[in-house]
Amino acid sequence: MITAAMVKELRERTGAGMMDCKKMLKEADGDMEKAIVLLREKGIAKAAKKSDRIAAEGLVLGFISEDKKVGAIVEVNSETDFVAQNEEFRSFVESVAKQVAEKNPADVESLLEEESIDEAGKKVSDVLIEKIAKIGEKLSIRRFVRFETTDGLIEKYIHGNGKIAVLVNQKGGNQECAKDVCMQIAAAKPEFIESKDVPASRLDKEMEILKAQAMNEGKPEAIAEKIVQGRIGKFYQEICLVEQEFIKNPEEKIKDVLAKNNAQIIEFARFEKGEGIEKKEENFAEEVMKQIK
Numbered sequence: 566m567i568t569a570a571m572v573k574e575l576r577e578r579t580g581a582g583m584m585d586c587k588k589m590l591k592e593a594d595g596d597m598e599k600a601i602v603l604l605r606e607k608g609i610a611k612a613a614k615k616s617d618r619i620a621a622e623g624l625v626l627g628f629i630s631e632d633k634k635v636g637a638i639v640e641v642n643s644e645t646d647f648v649a650q651n652e653e654f655r656s657f658v659e660s661v662a663k664q665v666a667e668k669n670p671a672d673v674e675s676l677l678e679e680e681s682i683d684e685a686g687k688k689v690s691d692v693l694i695e696k697i698a699k700i701g702e703k704l705s706i707r708r709f710v711r712f713e714t715t716d717g718l719i720e721k722y723i724h725g726n727g728k729i730a731v732l733v734n735q736k737g738g739n740q741e742c743a744k745d746v747c748m749q750i751a752a753a754k755p756e757f758i759e760s761k762d763v764p765a766s767r768l769d770k771e772m773e774i775l776k777a778q779a780m781n782e783g784k785p786e787a788i789a790e791k792i793v794q795g796r797i798g799k800f801y802q803e804i805c806l807v808e809q810e811f812i813k814n815p816e817e818k819i820k821d822v823l824a825k826n827n828a829q830i831i832e833f834a835r836f837e838k839g840e841g842i843e844k845k846e847e848n849f850a851e852e853v854m855k856q857i858k
Contacts, residue, residue: 566595567587567590567591567595571590571595571597572586572587572590574597575589575590575597575600575601575604578597578601581604581695581698581699582699585604586600586604589603589604604698605691605694605695621642621644621839621842622642622643622644622645622646622648622649622838622839623640623641623642623643623648623649623658623704623707623838623839624640624641624643624649624654624655624658624727624838625638625639625640625723625727625728625729625730625836625837625838626638626639626655626658626659626662626723626727626730627639627662627721627723627730627732628659628662628663628665628666628721629666629719629720629721630666630719633718633719633720633740634713634714634715634718634719635666635667635711635712635713635714635719636666636711636712636713636719636720636721636732637662637663637665637666637709637710637711637712637732638662638709638710638721638730638731638732638834638836639658639661639662639665639706639708639709639730639836640706640707640708640709640730640836640838641654641657641658641661641704641705641706641707642704642705642707642838642839642842643700643702643703643704644702644703645702648700648702648704649727649838651700653696653699653700654696654700654704655727657692657693657696658727660681660682660683661676661689661706661709662709663682664676664679664681664682664689665709665711666711667682668682669711669713673706673707673708673709676689676706676709677689677690677693677706678690689706693706708836710732710834710836712732712733712734712832712834714734714736714831716736717734717735717736717737717831718735718738718740718743719732719733719734719735720732720733720735720740720743720744720746720747721733721747722744722747722748722750722751724748724751727838728837728838729751729835729836729837729838730835730836731747731748731750731751731833731834731835731836732747732833732834733746733747733750733830733832733833734830734831734832734833735828735829735830735831736828736829736830736831737826737827737828737829738823738826738827738828738829739826739828742822742823742826742828743828745811745813745822746806746819746822746823746830746833748812749806749809749811749812749819750806750833750835751835752812753806753809753812754835755804755805755806755809755833756804756805757804757805757806758805758806758807758830758832758833759805759806759807759808759820760801760805760808762805763801763804763805768797771797771800772793772797775792775793775796775797775800776789776790776792776793779792779793779796806819806830806833807819807820807823807830808820
């Protein structure tokens with residue numbers, strides 16, 4: 566006989582719905598462990614059906630150790646923004662970020678094969694499958710970045726309740742300076758720390774464009790080349806962190822803020838939810854016309 570207590574226990578252990586738990590317990594003749602296996606298999610089936618859907622929503626969140634020596638940011642995608650507002654989904658993403666920080670996996674595939682720090686005996690992939698089965702959407706751990714330091718501090722900044730996440734490895738300075746730099750990166754989207762970090766190919770291409778612009782303005786080639794040297798500074802200011810104007814005080818550059826705080830940025834990462842993922846555009850008018858025809 567399947568009791569309410571058995572259904573409750575199975576639900577608590579798997580997070581699956583009440584009716585699914587009752588049904589699987591009946592199929593398993595009341596065997597709790599067999600019912601868990603059946604539910605997992607059901608979750609895998611659900612995940613497979615959703616594998617062709619595009620998950621471009623979700624959250625980017627992070628975790629920093631108490632001593633500020635280790636930190637990580639992670640992007641976990643869902644199909645709809647509605648799921649991103651789900652507290653259980655948010656808690657799962659935070660757990661993944663903590664797992665990355667504490668266990669230091671080599672890549673997403675390695676992360677999925679690790680034992681979950683929150684659910685002993687289960688792989689991270691098992692927990693993910695259970696969330697897919699319970700939430701009813703395709704979910705995927707897309708990427709992560711982890712920084713560690715011995716002589717500096719790691720800081721993070723989460724913007725828009727999980728739309729942008731920034732991670733910074735700072736040597737010297739203090740936490741307030743690191744937080745200001747994180748907010749700068751979130752707002753101004755630098756690609757490199759300083760000009761020497763810009764690849765030569767990227768610089769050559771930009772100089773070609775600037776030279777063509779000057780010559781299209783009617784300037785002779787010799788003059789155009791001098792104009793390029795003057796304009797390349799603007800290019801650096803856009804893509805190099807230390808050359809950017811400080812968002813809190815545009816009269817200062819980030820390199821001035823760092824110098825004032827005796828700080829140096831060793832590395833940084835900026836994740837924006839769904840960036841680079843092609844979203845399927847739904848044309849409802851076109852769909853209706855197809856149905857009419």
